[in-house]
Amino acid sequence: MTMQYETLLVDVQAQVATVTLNRPDVRNAFNETMIAEITAAFTALGARDDVRVIVLAGNGKAFCAGADLNWMRKMAGYSDEENRADALRLAHMLSAVYRCPKPVIARVHGDAYAGGMGLVCAADIVVAAETVNFCLSEARLGLMPATIAPYVIRALGEQASRRYFVTAEAFDCATALRLGLVSEAVSAGELDATVERIANTLRANSPNAVRECKQLVQDIAGESINDVLIEDTAVRIARIRASEEGRDGVSSFLEKRTPRWRESA
Template sequence: MSSLSLHIANGIARVILNRPERHNAFDGALIDDLEDTFGLLARDAAIRVIVLTHSGHNFCAGADLEWMAQTAAKPEAENRADALKMARMFQAINTCPKPVIGLVRGRAIGGGVGLVACCDIVIAAPDASFCLSEVKLGLIPAVISPFVTAKIGVSQARRFMISAETFDAATALRIGLIHQVSSEEEVLTANLITGLMCNAPQAMAEVKTLLTEVADKAIDDNLLSLCADRIADRRASREGGEGMQAFLDKRKADWVPDV
C-alpha cells in the first residue's frame, strides 16, 4: 500500500500514514487502506497491539482538499457514499478490538483529530498541534463528530468545532483528546506495549465494548444487570479462569509472552 506502511513483529503492528508530501491527508486510497488494514488486524489473533503513527513532520492534515473537491462535484449519491466510506474507516479504528496507541507529531487537522479521537491511548510530542478547521472552509466536522465528542465531551467539542482555533498539546491533554505529552514517545510506547502484552487480549477487547454500552447511560437496574452479566461471563471464561489461577499460582498467565 503506497498510502500506508505496515510493519508487524512479535504481535505488534505499526500502521504508518505514508503520504508525507500531502501531510498525510486523506484521499480515497488512504481511506480504503486504513479501513482494510484495521479490519485485517482486528481479525488476526496474533496481533496484540496496534501503533498508529506517521511519516513526515505532520500527523494528518485531514481530508485532501483536491480529493474533497472532486467528491463534491460528484452526483449526490456518490458524494454521500464517499462520506459514508470515510465514516466507516473511523469506525473500523474506533471499534478495533486490539489496543490502539496513537503517536502524534506536528499538526493534526480536521479528520486528523478524528483519527486521534479513535485511538485508545495517545502520546503527543510537545510540538503537536490540533485544529478542527472545517468551518473555515464552509464545512462541518460531521463524520468525525461522534468520535471527537465521545473523547472530549460536548462542551469542548462546541468550542473547538465552532471556533476552529488551533490548540497545543497541553490543551489537548487537558481536554482529554490525548493522554501524555513527551518528546520520548517511542520509549513511552515501548513501555506501554510491554504492559499491554501482559493483559488478557479478549478482556481488553471486551473493555472497549463495555465502555460503549455504559457511557452516558443512566445507572438503573437495566445497566446494573448488564454489568453483572459482563463480569459473570468473564469469571466463567477461559481467560478469566487462567488469569485468576495464574495469580494464585504466582506464575505468568499463558498470554504473557516470554522475554
C-alpha cells in the first residue's frame, strides 16, 4: 500500500513502513511542505495497526542537508510572530518522529547536516553507511541548532554537543558510532540487509511491549531514582503483565508455542 506525498515516498510492506525523503535535487533539504508532510506521515503511520516499524530514508546522494536555503531566505523577511510559528512547525515535525509510538530506524546512506541531524537523532535506531558525515553547521550561518537540540543532546551527550554546536565541525561515521549517535555502521552494500534484520527483530516482538518500552525510555531517562519513579515503574510492569499480549507472551513461552502477535507478522 502506497500513500502519495509531494516531497516523500511512503510505502508499507509486511508491517514495515518506509518514509523516504524525496528532494534529491536539493539534497533532501526540507521546506514548509516537507515539514508538514513528515509530521503528517509519522502521525498517520503511528496510528496504523498494520505498521510495526518505520524506516526513515533518503533518496539521492545525501540523507538530508537540513533546511532549504530558499526557504531560509524567505524566513529572513518574516515577522517575529511568523518566525516563531515557522520554528514551531519544525519542532512539531521532530516531535512527531521522536514520539511516534512505532520504533523508527534511520537508514542514513549519505551525509546528514543541521536539521538533517535532528531527524537522525529523533529516531530510535540509526544504521549508517561508513562513509557518512555528520555536521551541526548552524553556527557557520550565524544560527544555532535550537529546535533540534533536545534530540541531538540526548543522542550525542552534553560534552560532545558542547563541542560540535560551537565548532560546526563535520565528523565521520566512526566518530558518530563512538559517541553513540549511530547504532550500527556498515558498508553501503550492507545497509539494506542490516535495516531489514533489525526491522524483522522488532516485528517479532510484542507490538504493545515495543510501544511501552519506547515510552518507558522517554519518560524515565535522566529522572532521579526516587520513590515516585520506583512506584511508576512498578505500576507499568504490573499493567503490562495483565495485558492481553503480556499474558499471551508468558503463556506461549511456557507452552513452547508461537505468540499470537508473531503469527500475524
